[in-house]
Amino acid sequence: MxxxxxxxxxxxxxxxxxxxxxxxxxxxxxxxxxxxxxxxxxxxxxxxxxxxxxxxxxxxxxxxxxxxxxxxxxxxxxxxxxxxxxxxxxxxxxxxxxxxxxxxxxxxxxxxxxxxxxxxxxxxxxxxxxxxxxxxxxxxxxxxxxxxxxxxxxxxxxxxxxxxxxxxxxxxxxxxxxxxxHRDYKLEHRPASLRPTIAAAMVRLAEIRPRHVFLDPMCGAGTLLAERTIAGQRIRGGFAAAWGGDIEFSAVRAAAINLRRLGSVLLARWDATRLPLASESVDRIATNPPFGKQLSSPEAVGPLYRAMLREYDRVLRPDGVAVIVVSAAGELRSAARTVGWQQRRQVSIRVLGQPAVISVWRKAGK
Ligand SMILES: C[S@@+](CC[C@H](N)C(=O)[O-])C[C@H]1O[C@@H](n2cnc3c(N)ncnc32)[C@H](O)[C@@H]1O
The missing domain is CATH 3.30.2130.30 (VC0802-like)
Structure with a gap:
């Protein structure tokens, strides 16, 4: 400068x-x-x-x-x-x-x-x-x-x-x-909740379009869902469903409170490795799984990432996009290889003081 x-x-x-x-x-x-x-x-x-x-x-x-x-x-x-x-x-x-x-x-x-x-x-x-x-x-x-x-x-x-x-x-x-x-929707906070500006960047990287069905399968306090809802309000031509869920009931409750004033998001308590969603029903996933530090453990991360990507691959439509932020980028890459996803972009950041990577993946078309 x-x-x-x-x-x-x-x-x-x-x-x-x-x-x-x-x-x-x-x-x-x-x-x-x-x-x-x-x-x-x-x-x-x-x-x-x-x-x-x-x-x-x-x-x-x-x-x-x-x-x-x-x-x-x-x-x-x-x-x-x-x-x-x-x-x-x-x-x-x-x-x-x-x-x-x-x-x-x-x-x-x-x-x-x-x-x-x-x-x-x-x-x-x-x-x-x-x-x-x-x-x-x-x-x-x-x-x-x-x-x-x-x-x-x-x-x-x-x-x-x-x-x-x-x-x-x-x-x-x-x-x-x-x-x-800080936004004004974040009334409920959870440990390891994502910074809203990082969530907004991930939603941007997901390139949502009218009528895209959006999913955050591990939604915590709902930051990604909130940013997707706000981004969706700025898009002309329709506003398709957004799904969110978490294995913890208290997280689903926090997300419901944070999203209340923003618009409708379908929330459920679920296990992201066994989603109650039809195969090939989702266009965009953006998610922030446990890093294996504050939540979960380093040994648990590899098996969790492999199980979750298998399930995300099932629910994503061909050509669907997933934007995922993790600290253990190698574990995510090897999980992505098992489902044949192609990496489109990678952005290095720090989340809560730890090095992390936002990566954008595309599932192969038919
Ligand atoms: C890092 S937090 C997500 C934070 C969220 N993006 C936010 O802004 O608040 C990870 C979330 O994954 C959830 N989680 C961990 N394992 C899960 C599983 N198998 N299925 C669904 N949710 C899971 C945790 O309960 C936690 O809320």
């Missing part, structure tokens, strides 16, 4: 923070669904120009947060001299007044004294601490933040963010709030 100032006359630049590994999928969503022009991706950041700044920007599904871009650089030196650069770029390189006007248009300030917050994130080896970078940001904003504004750690009306990753830095105004990453 070269250092650059946002141009108020053209649609302003934005950036999104995404779960590391999901950058290409988020970039695809920004370009294809939102009509944005992606400028750069890397290290959990996607920089793009938005076609317009409206609520649609806040309804992206695979991004954790979106921001108005103030400045960015990929020339940090890791040395203490970076602090002066951060101060100077913040003070001089951004048109904060235009950015704040746009921000207030999208996120009207609540009544009363305006509150603000500075957020600094830092990764990598630097000769300064995160709090030094935050101080440099605060110094750069000295003439930007009116004296009447009050700092607040919770629910601030305006958030200035600085994110540093090795020699890269990006600074901007946060447009999204917590509901972008």
């Amino acid at each position: 070269s250092r650059s100032r946002s141009q108020p006359s053209t649609p302003p630049a934005c950036y999104a923070m995404v779960h590391p590994g999901l950058e290409p999928i988020a970039a695809e969503e920004i370009e294809r669904d939102f009509g944005g022009e992606v400028k750069k991706t890397g290290n959990g950041i996607v920089v793009f120009r938005a076609p317009s700044l409206d609520e649609r920007l806040l309804s992206l599904r695979t991004t954790e947060d979106v921001f108005l871009f103030a400045w960015g650089s990929d020339r940090l030196t890791h040395r203490a001299a970076d602090l002066e650069s951060i101060r100077r770029w913040t003070a001089r390189e951004a048109d904060w007044q235009s950015l704040l006007r746009i921000h207030h248009g999208l996120r009207p300030k609540p009544k009363g004294r305006t509150t603000y917050r500075l957020v600094t994130q830092m990764e990598g080896q630097h000769a300064y601490l995160r709090r030094d970078a935050r101080k440099a940001l605060a110094q750069g904003l000295a003439n930007v933040v009116p004296e009447s504004w009050r700092p607040a750690e919770e629910n601030a009306a305006v958030e200035f963010w600085l994110t540093i990753h090795e020699e890269t830095a990006v600074c901007g105004l946060r447009l999204s709030d917590r509901t972008m990453r």
Whole structure:
């Protein structure tokens, strides 16, 4: 990212923070669904120009947060001299007044004294601490933040963010709030529940079409089913059935509560290795089986994956697609070989701190 100032006359630049590994999928969503022009991706950041700044920007599904871009650089030196650069770029390189006007248009300030917050994130080896970078940001904003504004750690009306990753830095105004990453349907939580943005990316990779029957055979709290339901609402031309189930009754109950306000999903308590579904009745499967760590055990994973893939192969239609996230990718690959599935795509991510792989499989056609 070269250092650059946002141009108020053209649609302003934005950036999104995404779960590391999901950058290409988020970039695809920004370009294809939102009509944005992606400028750069890397290290959990996607920089793009938005076609317009409206609520649609806040309804992206695979991004954790979106921001108005103030400045960015990929020339940090890791040395203490970076602090002066951060101060100077913040003070001089951004048109904060235009950015704040746009921000207030999208996120009207609540009544009363305006509150603000500075957020600094830092990764990598630097000769300064995160709090030094935050101080440099605060110094750069000295003439930007009116004296009447009050700092607040919770629910601030305006958030200035600085994110540093090795020699890269990006600074901007946060447009999204917590509901972008956490959603508002997740009332019930379960151990090992999937991050909604990862679930949204998996649903995207499944390429659902009108009238596709969708299945998550190990649904836990129902995150994949929720994201599929929301994605389905955006598709014109029909909305076929979605099935979900879990071996634990408490999971089925949690999924039912989370899905209640979203639309109809058929839920059942079942064993995913013996599904009560007709052969070749499902077009898309997206699922997150136990990793063998928090749930189940490492020895159990191989036999479970083989048994479940045999059953998924039975219920999938020819040419059907399965999107599966696991940590033990080798075990899944060898299970997929036994049913003759072809791998189409693979995305490496981390789930709850562990390396994991989302893989996309296609069952052979007739
Ligand atoms: C990692 S969790 C799924 C989390 C879910 N994607 C979510 O977002 O909440 C794995 C789920 O698989 C379920 N499970 C394990 N073995 C199963 C089996 N044989 N049949 C059906 N469900 C099973 C567990 O009860 C657990 O809810």
